[in-house]
Amino acid sequence: AAASDLQFALTEAAERFQEETGSEVRLNFGSSGNFRRQIAQGAPFELYLSADEAYVFALHEEGHTHNEGVIYAIGRLVWLQRSHRGDLPDPGNPLEGVKQAVAAHSNGQRERIALANPDHAPYGVAAQQALQSAALWESSAPLRVLGENVSQAAQFALAADARGGLVAYSLALAPALAERSEYVLIPEDWHAPLRQRMVLTRQAGDIAKQFYEWLQQAEAVAILQQYGFSTE
Amino acid sequence: MAKSIMGSGLKVLVKQRGPIPLDASFNCPAGELLALVGPSGSGKTTLLRTIAGLYQPELGQVVCMGNPWLATERRYSLTPQQRKIGMVFQDYALFPHLNALANVQLAMGHLPHAQRQSLAKQWLANVRLEGLEKRFPSELSGGQRQRVALARALAREPQVLLLDEPFSAVDQVTRRRLQRELALLRQQISIPIILVTHDLEEAAALADQICVLHNGVSLQQGSPETLFRRPTSPLVARLLDRHNIFEGEIVSVAGQLRLQWGDYDLEVAEGLTELTLGEKVTWYLPPSDIVLHRRARPSQGERENPVAATVHEMVVLGGITSISLRVSHGDMLRFDIATHAARRNQLAQGEQVYVSLLAEGIHLMSGNHVAMPSRHMPSKYVFD
Amino acid sequence: MAKSIMGSGLKVLVKQRGPIPLDASFNCPAGELLALVGPSGSGKTTLLRTIAGLYQPELGQVVCMGNPWLATERRYSLTPQQRKIGMVFQDYALFPHLNALANVQLAMGHLPHAQRQSLAKQWLANVRLEGLEKRFPSELSGGQRQRVALARALAREPQVLLLDEPFSAVDQVTRRRLQRELALLRQQISIPIILVTHDLEEAAALADQICVLHNGVSLQQGSPETLFRRPTSPLVARLLDRHNIFEGEIVSVAGQLRLQWGDYDLEVAEGLTELTLGEKVTWYLPPSDIVLHRRARPSQGERENPVAATVHEMVVLGGITSISLRVSHGDMLRFDIATHAARRNQLAQGEQVYVSLLAEGIHLMSGNHVAMPSRHMPSKYVFD
Amino acid sequence: MDWTALSVSLRLAGLTCLFLMPVGIWLGRALASAHFRGKGFCEALIALPLVLPPTVLGFYLLQQFGRDAPLGGFWATLTGGGLNFTFSGILLASLIANLPFAIQPIQRAFENVPANLREAAWCSGLSPWQTFLRIELPLVWPGILSAAALTFAHTLGEFGVILMVGGAIDGETRTLAIAIYDRVQAFDEQGAARMSALLLLVSLTTLGLVYGLAGRRRWMRG
């Protein structure tokens, strides 16, 4: 069970793992919150890769895991917009698009800014912090569209009626999106670090434990980095 | 009021205040046919539904062949299935999703599967519906539907047959055939048959007994002869579409009791002695007891209660002519004679004629009172 | 076949092969009443529906008061609304969600709103439904529903009134009242009225003309008198529930043409000369033209075609007795006489009696043929 | 308590019913009286919006509603605004998603109107339109009510399509369903329960009243 921002990275990692060890792992992507709940109800997930480390701590406290697991990646936030728009902000000023949309809004236009819901999605929280640090949180309020998760935020960001959105770096690098979109990275210090923690559940079998170990090896780390995740 | 056969036949007693006021009792021995007649809305269908177990009156008893079917006072009621009745609904109530044959077969649950189809075909043939077995009700004419309903009721081989105007939608020729079938059936199976009908001729021709209903109240039950010649009240006579209902007074002429009617003092064969001198009575004369005097050739018997009158109206209906005569004091006498007899006697509007009112036919009724539903419930039913 | 009034009245001509075979034509002048009679399933309802515009036959013409309503050959058809008809449906077709009053009011779209309610009440009173205005159809008895349907049809103040057995569910007394209302109405408004009925007496009493249908084919249209005395074919006679249909042969007796029937050579007033010697014919005698010889007192006219017969059956229906006589060669003569006349003549089963068959009543029909729907469509309709 | 979300929800559900019922009545009536070979497939076609997972249906609608897509472009030239992330957009999406509920019950109801009542109305002089209003409509009323109730309830609970097309904009496209979902995702279970209770209560009252009032049909009991 893995957070949806791992969609591409983890798929590739799992393939590599299978090539190497011959063991197959089945991946289940979705909302970290849902997984946390399902594991608490005894879902047959063996390894939980959460986008929000708080869920891992909570599960541990409730006794569904043996330990607090480890941080396997730190996510990055990017500004994502449709390609060929010709107005990609320059890296020094990644939230220029938001500013333009806010300015256009006062002229009656409505170009939407997409982000994941800050109420429960880690990338949403990060996006909120980034906007706050650029003093755009209040003024962008009427333009914000909130995805249920970061994938949906990316879909919003690429919709015709949106200026763009703040989404996971990992998604921006995914081949399926790369050809349709362009992005600029948001500086890491504009938001609290997106620490992603994984943990083995009490039902973890040998292969899960093996995969858990393997994900901490250099080879896996390289794959994760290739998809925009940094590690500690 | 009606002959009682120990433990056999159907006995019905129903009373309630509302929503449909009822106060009726009648019975029908096995093997006989009872016709329920009465104005539209008088509760005939409701009574049939009560017998069938489809309507629960406030108070009621239904006993069939000695077995209780309904006894409200001890909260006892059999289901319609247990009563094993055959019913023709006034609006047929055919199953729209089944063809004619299947509609009939459905009522043959008591027979082995193998026999049903051929027997159902036979029943449809009996009601003259050969060749229409595969038609759905929506593809049949009104009268054809009614006959399917009749076949279905008969196919059940019931303990009691309840027919709610079963011939109302079929033509006269077919109706006669069906009536004949019904008469034959009655000779074969000995069950009570209750027939609701608006056709008084049909009632007279088919029924052993007739029960007259009015506003839910059973006014009189008796043989057709009794009802048509000796109705208990003017209301019954009127409900039976009888005319010749008049007012009179009991007088004494030369020491003999007579019925004074206008200028005439009529001889009466029966009932005069039970009345007191000077009493006003309502009386009725069946049209069969009005005898036209032959022109210029008075014959024997024609001296009885001779009355002079003028022809007010003549309506020729085929072989029969309906005649209305106006008597000098204004009352109107109505009767039918054969058309050729009318011709032979050269009757014409305005002509003066003489008729005899046969003393035997004059029926004295105890007054103008109209039987009303008694609002009083008996503490105990008297049955048998 | 029927009288033609220029441009007024209703004219109907319908032909089709299937699914309901039809080959009918009839007309009804304004102010007259045409009764459609025929066995159940003969297409009466279908013809009314054609007139109303609810059924489209393969080929058909309907002309009302000179205006074409339907002309299939030029694909012309008015909508039911445009035809402005009043129709009583055989199954009433009341609107279940409207009470009796609202059902009637609905048909009064041609009147100002303010008048509708009181007029609708009036119509309901005319059909004897005072006090039941607020009842929904499901709370009315069968006959009450039928009368709401009648009131609704009349309330429309139509150009043509189509009544599909409008009195079938009401009792005899109410029926007579309604028939009288209908007769009154006919005098007030001059529209064609088509009445489908199974009651031949009703047809005879109410209709100016009767049209007899069989398997969708109109066999004969004419006045009741004509139909009942001079049916064109044995089939028509049988459909009109006539008996006394016999076979005979044209013979010559002492140089005069006679009708040989068993041992008798009957005088015939009309029609003999059109037939050839030795021809077999079917003949019909109306029951009114069978005259019973008075016991021991032969009277004038009773010498006409005297026939000896034995009483086979006597059925007393109130004032009228139905008599069946068996003639020596086996044929059965049926006629009605007044019950007291039967008594006076001491008729009883098995008795020998004499009757005269009036020469004027004997109606010769051209043979045993049964008119069948012609499968041939005329290339052009002949209308007026 | 999120009152604006509730108001958006009620507005959306109300308007969906309002717009969808005429469509349902029209299509349901047409289907009830029509008899043609491919009718079964037509009826099946109508059920299809139900078959796709709501989010996926929403995703396709999101694409179709974009200004660069024919439908969205047409709307933009018509109104000047876009469809995505607007109330109009989620209303349209909700109309499409609820189509099956609107048509099926109404079609069944029309199938049950006896043909001879329609004919009797014509013979009483009622135009087809009057016949429809005064005879057919009262008779199919229970079916319409069922359709409206299912549509209303389903719109209130609809989440995937609305979120996808609407983007959860406060006061415009954020419905109570989305708000509840957000509460659940944020592990604010009490908040979610409170809102759920509110939503259930509002629905129960609305539907209960509608059913209760409409249930008093004396003429049906007979």
Place this chain on the structure above:
Amino acid sequence: MDWTALSVSLRLAGLTCLFLMPVGIWLGRALASAHFRGKGFCEALIALPLVLPPTVLGFYLLQQFGRDAPLGGFWATLTGGGLNFTFSGILLASLIANLPFAIQPIQRAFENVPANLREAAWCSGLSPWQTFLRIELPLVWPGILSAAALTFAHTLGEFGVILMVGGAIDGETRTLAIAIYDRVQAFDEQGAARMSALLLLVSLTTLGLVYGLAGRRRWMRG
């Protein structure tokens, strides 16, 4: 193409229909013939599973299905297994979520059966059970069909409840709807479109055939 997901979906939808139709017939019939004061609210109550967003309903079911909850515990003592994350669990969830579709159309259909047909059946000697089977059932058939079609289609598309309760376990609780959702989330739009097309095709065929076969009711045309 994800054939196992398709098979799970079809199994789930089929079984949901199979189990829900008897319930719908029973409750629909009871409601159609009953007349009591609070009936309107009872009817409204039945629509409530629709009102909650599916994921939220799923969340509540997830809690109720746990071994420590009464329902889940009862199930565990009965069968030894749990409800959450099993096919039985999503089937039960799907039954609850589809209840409104099953009952409403069937109730309306029963309301339209004329009372005198039932009476005529009794008078023809049919027991209440035979009356039900041979008279009422054929007459309400179109209503049942509508209910089944709506249930079937909605179950195929159901996603929030199933995902929450089932956890998308391959071959057991991962339905085609979830698979399509996953494809969309992974921006694999071609894959999603292929699967959607498959799902639509299967539904169209199934429903079309059912409707087509059932539509041949000659007796309704008259």
